[in-house]
Amino acid sequence: MGSYANGSTCANDDLPSAEEMKEPSFPLKTMPLHANSWLNDMKISSPTAIRVNIGNPSAFDPIYRAWTKKYPSALNAFEKIVAYGKGKKTVLFLDYDGTLSPIVDEPDNAIMSDQMREVVRNAALHLPTAIISGRSCDKVFDFVKLTELYYAGSHGMDIMGPVRNTGSVTDNRSCTNSSMKQDKEVKIFQAASEFIPMIDEVFILLVEKIRGIDGAKVENNTFCVSVHYRNVNEKDWPLVAQCTDDILKAYPRLRLSHGRKVLEVRPVIDWNKGKAVEFLLDSLGLAHSDNVFPIYIGDDRTDEDAFKVLREDKRGFGILVSSVPKESHAVYSLVDPSEVMDFLKRLVKWKEEEALKITIK
């Protein structure tokens, strides 16, 4: 689905090019206010001015090391984190793109490794686990293929949960396509159903409008539309912002948020990933419990709503996945999906040890 004009290779993880590190050279003043400010946000979403050594930034880069004083590595701080969660019901919230799968140029190729799938499956066997993504529920499910999870697609606007009374969860561990999903997962909440026709309409208009922009792509995520500019030459970014603005002018009930080289068109409703976290905790009967320990791991600006909820709530923590220093409502950090995998493995091991201690007592 979508229009795409050029090929794809491995993404550069949003690091700024020499060009990006310069002041913007496009004609900001000639653009309407909306598109103009979006363009600034598009720049900000592609972190500026600091280049770190991908792979092991903390080992080489003093700026990254200084940043981790404020957002300590969740791996280094693991003992402290689990001490806080000791004896409590841990609930795990995971973003998908950039958290469970690496960022790549072509959104349809954001495959999760089998190893990561196994680790997430294992986590879900030990603790309630939800994936909260900007993608549609169906799309994220098709990547993850695990029936034991909760899925909150379209930035939390479409929530689906595992069916637990059809036998042991472990009997139905994974499935390979959406039809199997329908047997094992149930829709539990849709925050904006009436927006679907409008989103479909805007998707078609956007596809048509950006057709001529080399590298631009529009993705229909059911309750939202993503306008991708990762593969667009920076000189054409103003055009992407302008085209999106032109279409959205006629839709006051839609708004825009920013992800990693993507403009996210979504309904103007008071709902986001933070609300989805609150909704899921409530569904699990844990909304008012002092005995709950929620952990949210995510990498982009739309995850900040969830980090903020956890920070204000003080029962759990947000963990930002980032290889570049950035301000966040998260408390801890991890460099990339491979560190996320290590963290999840340790979390499962800790849960197993906790369960063993309880059995021995």
Ligand SMILES: O=P(O)(O)OC[C@H]1O[C@H](O[C@H]2O[C@H](CO)[C@@H](O)[C@H](O)[C@H]2O)[C@H](O)[C@@H](O)[C@@H]1O
């Ligand atoms: O909430 P998420 O699960 O992180 O989803 C946010 C958006 O992720 C996808 O786009 C991002 O990942 C792509 C694949 O790595 C990358 O090409 C793109 O530049 C990123 O913005 C997805 O395609 C979007 O629909 C999601 O909204």
